[in-house]
Amino acid sequence: MQQTTNTILMIRPVNFRMNEQTAVNNYFQEELQLKNAEVNAKAQEEFDGLVEKLRAVGVNVIVENDDIKLDTPDSIFPNNWVSFHQNGNVGLYPMFAENRRRERREEILERLEKEGFEIKNIIDYTSAEDEGVFLEGTGNLLLDRVHDKAYCALSPRADETLFIEFCEDFEYTPVVFTAYQTVDGKRLPIYHTNVMMCLAETFAVICLDTIDDKKERNHVIKNLQEDNKEIIRITVEQMEQFAGNMLQVKGANDKRYLVMSEAAYKSLTATQIAMIEKHCEILYSPLPTIESCGGGSARCMMAEVFLPKA
Structure with missing residues (x-):
């Protein structure tokens, strides 16, 4: 099995804006004093x-355009609704x-098939939405x-029972x-695991200070160490x-890159950058x-495409 892929699916936005429906528990969102059209253009x-x-x-990079008729402000984040696996399975998520x-x-999905990938089986969890259960x-x-x-950090968007079901299926x-x-003085669950943790082939970047329960924290560390992953710790300020929120991908000649935003890169210390660069280049x-x-x-x-070629 491979941990990294050379093929990424990305959705180009046509109606990007602050999504009022996700802001209720995504505390990373901020209102910008810009018109929606300007926000989308940027x-x-x-x-x-x-x-x-x-x-x-x-x-x-396979780029698919968003459909303006659907009014989907967050379509730029496709990794939340679909996952692609090496055995030809596709997961669809609530x-x-x-x-x-x-x-x-x-x-x-049809576009990926046109690109020569094989989808053998769709495992669809979306009916859980009817029960108000999400993953x-x-x-x-x-x-x-x-x-x-x-690895899964539980939150209103990550149900434990459904997570266990996913683990059994896959x-x-x-x-x-x-x-x-911490939001307004209260400790509230972070909405997505991939905001506080990144898992690469030989290392993990993780904000351990977000895991308040010592037993849980030690359990995560133990699992990473068992698999010989170097643990690169980041602070809460860096997570913010x-x-x-980084992903390791493969470029030409199977060269590895850790992809991140400029803000993420600028928040890292020289020591952290050197630790990452021992494993792969930063982009x-x-x-x-x-x-x-x-x-x-x-x-x-970036939705990683691990599907086999047809």
């Missing part, structure tokens, strides 16, 4: 810049915000595909914990600059509008 510019940088190092459910489009794809699921482990060992951030791009309005960053914008 987001498109940032999106195109990241795509260009990825393609320049040989990453195969989304917390109603307007995000429209992001699941059959033509996106937002690889936003919540950090998959160690080599060691068959899935044959992963669950590593469950809760990660918190999206330093946990970063400015994403200020997407981060402020969307409350997500570089990792959220």
